[in-house]
Amino acid sequence: MQAVLLAAGESSRFWPLSEGKHKSLFYLMGKPLIQWTLEGLERVGIDEVVIIQSSSCLVEKTLKAFQTRLNLSYVVQEEPKGMGDALLSAKKVLRDSFFLLHAHQFTADQWLTAMMEKQNKTSSKLILSGQPTNQPRKYGMLKLENERVVGIVEKPSSEDAPSDIRALGIYLLTKKLVRILEKSQEHPYAFEDALNGFMAHQDVRVVIQDVQSISLKYPWDLFDAIRILMKRHLKPYCARSAQISPLAHIEGDVFIGENAKIFEYAVIKGPCYIGDGCVIGTHSLVRDHTDVESGAVIGAHAEVARCIFQTGSSSHSGYFGDSIFDQRTKIGAGTVTANVKIHRDEIKPVVKEERLSTGRHALGVIVGCETQLGISVKTMPGTLVGAFSFVGPGVIVEENVPSETRLLLKQEKLIKNKRRRS
Known part of the structure; x- marks a missing residue:
């Protein structure tokens, strides 16, 4: 046939x-x-x-x-x-x-x-x-x-x-x-x-x-896809070449690929997929249907829940929830992806200038390939950031960022003399 x-x-x-x-x-x-x-x-x-x-x-x-x-x-x-x-x-x-x-x-x-x-x-x-x-x-x-x-x-x-x-x-x-x-x-x-x-x-x-x-x-449909794939195909596995600290904690259905490195006090709670050559840093928490593709790095002191990291992407410390990072994205320390609205309302991203219903009450940021996020960037729920872009340190991303764009924070400083104590 x-x-x-x-x-x-x-x-x-x-x-x-x-x-x-x-x-x-x-x-x-x-x-x-x-x-x-x-x-x-x-x-x-x-x-x-x-x-x-x-x-x-x-x-x-x-x-x-x-x-x-x-x-x-x-x-x-x-x-x-x-x-x-x-x-x-x-x-x-x-x-x-x-x-x-x-x-x-x-x-x-x-x-x-x-x-x-x-x-x-x-x-x-x-x-x-x-x-x-x-x-x-x-x-x-x-x-x-x-x-x-x-x-x-x-x-x-x-x-x-x-x-x-x-x-x-x-x-x-x-x-x-x-x-x-x-x-x-x-x-x-x-x-x-x-x-x-x-x-x-x-x-x-x-x-x-x-x-x-x-x-x-839509890109957030990938969260359904990874759940289906993990339900159908994920089995606990750890490659012999993987380096796992005896002080790391792994529970549930977790796949760990060739030459992956899991550092001290890292915690992985399945179902999760950790691909070949990945690094999971010290004191990081990776959990709940997270997919980390080959060569990706989850830095020390990061919490990652229900996320997808594509090949070669890397993060430092921060919180990453219900988010997707395409190939070779670079994420600075202290980044936080807000994934839930304060009043727990449905999250409605803007796609092709139309605000769409997702039926989701948890949705973080979706970032295109080779984009860089500086230190201490904050993203609001349901924001989309295009490929080949740069978001500068300290920026709060409240709406979509087009591809090939530089988004910077203009900071005004106030300097005053400090009185000495008498």
């Missing part, structure tokens, strides 16, 4: 973690998300995978570091023009029947077997995946007649939603759909229009499961 992975999109809502790379290349537990997806596909019997990537070919370059028994091939989508255009770019290599999914959907293996069984039991050539939701404005919603899908309505209001089942984004397709796409007018929702056109004349079915799945629209 063949699967096609979409890995060429712009991912603009994933800022500031989308600078220069597709979101499926974000690392969790030592592997990019796309590699977790490929391993899941292999488990359920997929033998060929076509990966649609951007012209940078960064996906192909990244995956060369990982071994697989899958037959991988790559197609370039020159411009990010939507799913329809991506699928057309691969039309020459498609089999008559194939799966289509996003490259970050590492939980897809929970769906594919059921979708193939549904196809075998029915005459349908096209099977969708669906899941209940109470937030129709975020998704394409399925219009159902008994077991058939007869339409998809994009992001309707609660009043206009045709059902409570959303399209999950995992499709078992036929090449006939590609022929419909070729005749369609090019626009961002051409794929959905082609599906609706196919449904008007053909039997289309859906597999509905209320199981844990991953939606990676």
Whole structure:
């Protein structure tokens, strides 16, 4: 069976973690998300995978570091023009029947077997995946007649939603759909229009499961992703080459990679992942679904809770809660990431000039790659800091910081003579 992975999109809502790379290349537990997806596909019997990537070919370059028994091939989508255009770019290599999914959907293996069984039991050539939701404005919603899908309505209001089942984004397709796409007018929702056109004349079915799945629209969705991955794959492990002080304390499910160093009086409370070559400093506390990727440093006297540190990032003392730091970020001593509002209200970050509901009451800062935070920086809940930026010492970050920006504190000093004591 063949699967096609979409890995060429712009991912603009994933800022500031989308600078220069597709979101499926974000690392969790030592592997990019796309590699977790490929391993899941292999488990359920997929033998060929076509990966649609951007012209940078960064996906192909990244995956060369990982071994697989899958037959991988790559197609370039020159411009990010939507799913329809991506699928057309691969039309020459498609089999008559194939799966289509996003490259970050590492939980897809929970769906594919059921979708193939549904196809075998029915005459349908096209099977969708669906899941209940109470937030129709975020998704394409399925219009159902008994077991058939007869339409998809994009992001309707609660009043206009045709059902409570959303399209999950995992499709078992036929090449006939590609022929419909070729005749369609090019626009961002051409794929959905082609599906609706196919449904008007053909039997289309859906597999509905209320199981844990991953939606990676926004950077904070990575917190759900790491929880799912740790639940499915994390096991206690300590590499022989790791150097762990006998005065350190480690409890729960904790993975410690090759050549990692855990210093005196450090405490790690799992579930946690500590990658190859990481350093956990003296008197630091790392806990609760924290992921520290290879070569990252957690300095002495730091508390880290529910955070993700990408490769080569480093911190000194401070408090880091519910925050994400992309590759090679540098964080000065005394940094504090506020992650909860005083009145415990929902945190609503600003993305593309729109304030969004997250459903989260704990969310710290999300920092793009190679950004530097000076000593004693304070960040307010839900702030986003772009890549290649610099936030100077003592700054309180109260709103988003664009990429390639210097944010400095202008300090006014008052100097007075001090009277001597008589």
